[in-house]
Amino acid sequence: MRTRGVLVKGRPGVWTRRLLAMITTIVFDVGETLTRDDRHWGRWADWLDIPRHTLSALVGAVVAQGRDNADALRLIRPGIDLRAERAEMERAGLSEFLDDSDLYEDVRPGLAALRDAGYAVHVAGNQTARAGGLLRALDLPADSISTSAEWGVAKPDPDFFERVIRVTGAAPASILYVGDHPANDIVPAKRVGLRTCLIRRGPWGHLWADEPDVTPDWHIDSHHDLLPLLASSGA
Known part of the structure; x- marks a missing residue:
């Protein structure tokens, strides 16, 4: 494993050199990291026959309360069976769909630049098995694309991140996980190293980025920021 040395302060007046693993592998979350969620929530709003702005506002409200974003749907229809409802949508021809228009503009060039620089690039997020197939059909510059439904375990379960380690074949400290959700992405990923x-x-990503309890190694505003950041930090 490649390492780099950094000086860290120990007891008063004493500095020691600590070895940190070099980052070799970068794994990306999906929703609101690579893809916009506009189509997803718009489809639900149309299905439930409510204005799209109403559902967007409710999603924002539950996010601000630290709740599961699916609680927005439960506020509209208490007791909703989301799995059954998704199946009804499928039967009605409203299947989950993704294409290039759902990607943020910096995704393809950002991921391609990382691969060109020698990093392994993987995608792993809380998505359906169908979303996994749709993402792979987009031919993203990634070594693998995996979803929670395909693995049978979802974030923030630490087993999800243990699966990330197995799939990438990299040492935990050499993997950088990039995501927008502090509780689902940052905290559990750090716990497994x-x-x-x-x-x-x-x-x-906007609401919780500057909370004192949210302590990622880095913050970025765009995928274009990542390669220069890693280069400047020596990671």
Whole structure:
């Protein structure tokens, strides 16, 4: 494993050199990290026959309360069975869909630049199995694309990040996980020894980025920021 030395202060007046693993592998979350969630929530609003702005506002409200974003749907229809409702949407021809228009503009060039620089690039997020197939069909510059439904375990379960380690084949300290959600991405990834980067994107990334309890290794505003940041930090 490649390492770099950094000086850290120990007891008064004494500095020691600590070895840190060099980052070799970068793993990206999906929703509001690589893809916009506009189509997803718009589809739900249309299905539930409510204005799209109403659902967006409710998503923002539950996010601000630290709740699951699906609680916005439960506020509209208490007791809703989301799995059954998704199946009804499928039967009605409203299947989940993704294309290039759902990607943020910096995704393809940002991921490609990282691969060109020698980093392994992977994608792993809380998504359906269908979303996994749709993402792979987009031919992103990534070594692998995986979803929680395909793995049978979802964030923030630490087993999700243990699976990330197994799939990438990299040492935990050499993996950087990039996501927008502090509770789902940053905190659990750090607990299993991964390095972390919070992207200020989507409601979570903007709302919680500067909270004192949110302590990723780095913050970025765009995927274009990541390669220069890693180069300047020696990571």
